[in-house]
Amino acid sequence: MTRPPGLSVRLKLTLSYAGFLMIAGVLLLAAVWMFLLRDRPTGDVGVLSFSNFLRAFNPRNFGPAVFGPAAVMVLVFLLVFGLVGGWILAGRMLKPLTRITDATRVAAHGSLSHRIRLRGREDEFRELADAFDAMLERLEAHVVEQQRFAANASHELRTPLAISQALLDVARQDPDSDPGELVERLHTVNARAIELTEALLLLSRTDQRSFRRKPVDLSLIAEEATETLLPFAEEHGVTLETVGDVTPADGSPALLLQLTTNLVHNAIVHNLPEHGNVRIETAVRSGFVMLTVENTGEKLSPQLVWTLTEPFQRGTERVRGAHAGVGLGLAIVRSITRAHDGILSLAPLPGGGLRVTVQLPSPR
Template identity: 70%
Template sequence: MRRRPGLSVRLKLTLSYTGFLLLAGALVLAAVGYFLLRQGWLQTNSEGAWRATPGTSFVLGFAPTAAAVMLFLLVFGLVGGWFLAGRMLAPVNRITDATRTAANGSLSHRIRLPGRQDEFRELADAFDTMLARLEAHVAEQRRFAANASHELRTPLAISKSLLDVAHSDPTHDPGELVDRLRAVNTRAIDLTEALLLLSRADQQSFTGEHVDLSLLAEEAAETLLPLAEKHGVTLETGGDVTPAVGSPALLLQLTTNLVHNAIVHNLPGTGAVRVGTALRAGTAVLTVENTGEPVAPERVATLTEPFQRGTERVRTDHAGVGLGLAIVKTITHAHGGTLTLTPRAAGGLRITVELPAAAPPRW
């Protein structure tokens, strides 16, 4: 927004300091003059002129002295006020320079304002924290865009190769080509839908409703029971009524993703998945635990990043699109909750989602 030029804050502070100093000086001089009058050392003649009483000739120089004092206060106030205002506004100038640097695209710059804690330091620290989060978010978005471009390009490249083979070899079985194209197309659709869901959850464009996590857990388990039976994985659910506030569709997607991952990333034929819900100190807790191969702690920290499939634990026919836990993380944060992944000593993972519990109904 364009504004008309005005006085700088430093000049305004200088004038304020000077004005206050002159006012204080004038009040002091007025008090001294009033004291002299009260003591009878100064009187006025019939023409209104000041004159000294007998024996008090030393007060004759009061008026010139007062003028000199006021002049001194004026000069001292302007010079001292300008210097003090500059010292006081120095942190603001550093914050302004950092803001301009960030506006030009350099998010790695930090103010790191020295000194003890005060309002300016709090502002600078808050700005540094904002820059750090913004830099991390931008870096994450760039990685996501690069990974998404790569993932979306892969099925398109495969489809082009299949079509080129069919075009160069008319005797090729069309049924096999159609089946492979259908599989590639299905994967591209799943990836696109996952990206759209991730974007919608990240924008928090939903209306909060009362949701029972225990019912969502039962629904997800019932939906994925055939998949668990196919993999030979035992699926168990349990827990108390766990009221939370959020989007029923997104929270169901969160629960379904967790249960699906727990089934697929498991020990085929002998694996187990346990889904539980509980209400703890005003927090709605959803826990999904599965058996499986041991997972290194440093590997766990990367599983919620987009397109991290944990390929060392996944069979190639169920690699997915690599957005399952990324979607879970985004939905959890959009609901003001926390997501915790903990490797089990015996293998597998324990994933805990903590959401703000719904307030009890008022009767």
């Protein structure tokens, strides 16, 4: 929220306390002045000079029996006035803090939809309230995302288990069925369940950022991923092209290799039926290191591209059925990119296909 500049809370409190101190001093001087005027001779009505003031203020001119009770009354009045005024003033100044505390209690009971929305000019309390609102917004979005992810993960993990149960039920009802075929199908289903579980574990690891950063060269990682997937690309009739100079970065070599491998694998699978092409480029640009993977393929709508990084979003209209995967490839890429404080962007190519760019901070 954009706010006009305002006085800080420290300055407001300073001015308030100084103001009350000045008021107290004025009241005290006025009380003493009135006391001295009351005790002056009747004929001497002129303005008091400094010397006359000093002579009048001499304790020998009036005894403690006269000035003492009056001074006590004045001090009691100033004390009460200061306490009441300070209490009211502090309440007004700290009222925003009370709203923030109430919002914290509401959030502590599980309600993340509550917002403070503190009005007024910019100061420390408004800045704290805006930061708290932003934190609640991020927490609410994170909780919703985790709930959706948990529901999707449960569904995806239940599918291979349900298939295995169905295969076993059919085999139990048909004693003459071929056990070799049953074993082969169960092996395929089990391999898919293991692949999904490993992907979920990797996604959890990257979300927690439980890894050590080391100096790496993205160009070497891109070459390693390309060499690993070259037979797979040849099998699908896809040409791989890797370009780029030395591209230093800081991060986990294993996770960055997983990121690059996922991108290249997706580019191979989601490509043209034949004569497809995948281009992997690494570069250093204005304080960032870039990894770009482009592939030919069908034309994609911006709406579909926007959802591809969500977990279990496979984009089925452009996936070859035998290589549908578990739907976590780009979700893992996004998580690894975030864990390395990078930016992931996807853009459809005008002639068909997709461009995926990973932008990471340059090493310091």
